[in-house]
Structures are given as C-alpha cells and as structure tokens.
Amino acid sequence: MEKRNTNSITSLQKIRLNAHLMICKWCRAYSRKINVMEDAMKKIFTQDVPDRFNKTDLQLFKDKLKEKLK
Amino acid sequence: MDKRSEHIQQWIDTYSETLLNSALFLLSDKQDGEDIVQNVFISAFESYYSFEGRSSVKTWLMAILKNKVAEFYRKKYRHTENVPLDRYFDQEGSWKHADILQDWNEQDENLLDNNDFNKVMADCIDKLPLKWLIPIKLYYLEEKKADKVCQETGITTTNLWKILQRGRMQLRECLEFNWFNIL
Numbered sequence: 001m002e003k004r005n006t007n008s009i010t011s012l013q014k015i016r017l018n019a020h021l022m023i024c025k026w027c028r029a030y031s032r033k034i035n036v037m038e039d040a041m042k043k044i045f046t047q048d049v050p051d052r053f054n055k056t057d058l059q060l061f062k063d064k065l066k067e068k069l070k
Numbered sequence: 071m072d073k074r075s076e077h078i079q080q081w082i083d084t085y086s087e088t089l090l091n092s093a094l095f096l097l098s099d100k101q102d103g104e105d106i107v108q109n110v111f112i113s114a115f116e117s118y119y120s121f122e123g124r125s126s127v128k129t130w131l132m133a134i135l136k137n138k139v140a141e142f143y144r145k146k147y148r149h150t151e152n153v154p155l156d157r158y159f160d161q162e163g164s165w166k167h168a169d170i171l172q173d174w175n176e177q178d179e180n181l182l183d184n185n186d187f188n189k190v191m192a193d194c195i196d197k198l199p200l201k202w203l204i205p206i207k208l209y210y211l212e213e214k215k216a217d218k219v220c221q222e223t224g225i226t227t228t229n230l231w232k233i234l235q236r237g238r239m240q241l242r243e244c245l246e247f248n249w250f251n252i253l
Contacts (some may be wrong), residue, residue, distance in 0.1 A: 002231045002238075008216060026165040033242055036181070040191045043182055045210035049095040057119060062086050063239075065108055067197065068077050069115055 001031055005038055075116045087133055092132065096139045096201060096206045097208050100102050106138045113138070135206065140222030143177060143204045148224075157234065174245075187249060194244035202233045209234065 003009045004017060021028050053061075071079075075210050078125065089110060093103035113134050114121075121130055160166050181187055209230070220227050246252040 002234045005214075009094070026170050028113055029171050030165075030242075033170075034238060036174060037191075037238055037241055038183055041190070041195070041210060043189065044192055044195065047209060049091045051087070052094050053090050053100075058087055058090065059128070060091065061104060061107075062082050065111055065210065066082050067080070068108075069078055069111065070075065 001034055003028070005034070074115065077226055078111065078118070081127060081131065083130060083166065088128065089131060092135060093139070096136075096204060096211075097142070098196065099205070102142065106135065106142060109138050110134045121145050122128050136211065137222065139204065140208060140219075143208075143221075144224040147201045155236060155239075169246070169252060172246075174252075180214050190245065190249045191241075193249065197244060198237050198240060202237045204234055205230060206237050 001015065004014065009017065021031060086107065089107045090103055092107050097103050098105065110131060114131060120125075125133075158166055186191060195203070195206075203217060205223050205225060208223065209216065212218050216227055216230055219225070220230050225233070
C-alpha cells in the first residue's frame with residue numbers, strides 16, 4: 001500500500017493488492033485510513049514552515065556567519 | 071569585497087531565516103539546525119562559481135540544505151536498524167488487533183481544513199522517532215521520489231517503505247487516541 005501511493009508498484013502487484021483488499025477487511029480498513037493520513041501529511045509538509053527563530057538569535061547567527069565568511 | 075563575498079553576505083541576510091526554519095523543521099533541534107545552515111552557506115561560498123543561475127538562489131540553497139540534512143542522517147543513523155512491525159502483525163503476517171477495523175469519521179469533508187485536527191496531526195508527527203521522521207519529511211519534501219531519498223540518506227528502498235509504514239502505523243494510533251477517540 002505504501003508503494004501504491006507513489007505509483008511504484010507494477011501492474012501485477014496492483015492487481016494482487018486489489019485482490020487482497022477485496023477479501024481482507026483489515027487491510028481495507030487500514031487503506032482507508034492511509035488515504036486520510038496521506039492527504040493530511042501532504043498538506044502539512046507542503047505548507048510554509050513556521051517561524052521558530054526569534055529575531056535576536058537570528059541576527060546573532062547572521063552576524064557570526066558573515067564574520068566567518070568575510 | 072569581491073562579488074562572491076558580496077553575494078554571500080546578501081544571501082545570509084535574505085535567506086538565513088527561511089533556511090533555519092526549514093532546518094529546524096527537518097531536524098527538530100535548534101543547534102543541529104544552525105550548524106547545518108552554517109554548512110549550507112560555507113558550501114555555497116565554496117561552490118559559488120558553479121552556480122549557473124538555472125534555478126533561483128533560494129531553490130539552490132534549499133537543495134544544498136536537503137543534501138546536508140541527508141548527510142547528517144547518514145552519519146547519525148549509519149547502522150540501519152531493522153524496522154519492527156511485530157507490534158502490529160503476528161508471525162503469519164496477520165493483523166494482531168481488531169481496532170484497525172474501527173472506521174474514522176472521515177465523512178467530515180472539511181477535516182483537513184480543521185485547524186484543530188491539523189494541530190493534532192502535526193503533534194503526532196513530531197512524536198515519531200527522529201530516525202524515521204527525517205526520511206519521512208525528506209520523502210514528502212522531495213515530492214515522494216523514493217529513489218532520491220534512499221540515495222541521499224543511504225537507506226534501502228525496502229527500509230524506506232518499512233519506515234513509512236511503521237510511521238503511519240504509529241500516526242494512526244496517535245490520531246485514534248487523540249482525535250478519533252477510538253483507542
């Protein structure tokens with residue numbers, strides 16, 4: 001199922017996976033949950049990262065690095 | 071000051087914040103993040119003349135950052151451990167626990183637009199062990215190009231799929247406990 005989400009499985013593997021999902025209610029239930037988590041993770045990992053450095057630390061970092069690379 | 075030094079100084083002013091926040095997002099450690107971003111600018115200084123300008127400066131620096139993070143991961147987690155799945159599957163490969171069968175109430179079409187849900191999801195993601203979290207984040211940031219992530223981090227493709235699977239199993243449990251009230 002992980003590989004299916006990235007289209008990394010062969011046609012034969014896809015057929016076998018779909019056949020298994022038809023008979024295995026456990027994996028079918030998990031597959032539905034994967035889809036929700038996949039959408040949520042894509043959303044979280046593609047949005048802008050939050051600002052977590054305060055301005056003072058940021059300026060100290062810049063000054064130290066600029067001095068080093070002069 | 072020569073042109074290279076002048077540009078690097080400008081880039082430090084312009085891009086440090088973005089790179090530091092990205093590094094912290096990937097590594098979850100402020101000191102490691104600062105060390106890596108420092109190395110990004112040193113690499114940029116050393117390979118300045120090979121930058122052909124085909125991408126933006128920001129894109130180029132972010133690519134260096136991702137490489138540095140992958141290098142950090144390779145060094146820190148050099149001895150790849152087996153990713154255990156026996157918590158969820160028995161020796162025959164069957165699911166151990168019936169709670170997997172309990173459906174989520176994902177009929178709520180606006181679930182992904184619910185800030186509270188996204189906060190719980192983000193908190194659950196942060197609880198994943200770093201040795202899984204870094205490759206998982208790189209995987210999504212590299213637009214799910216598994217081969218690229220494997221090459222950069224030194225993980226086999228089999229282990230990457232196991233990490234993704236194990237990570238999702240743990241996320242499922244965390245969400246079912248903290249949001250869906252199943253566990």
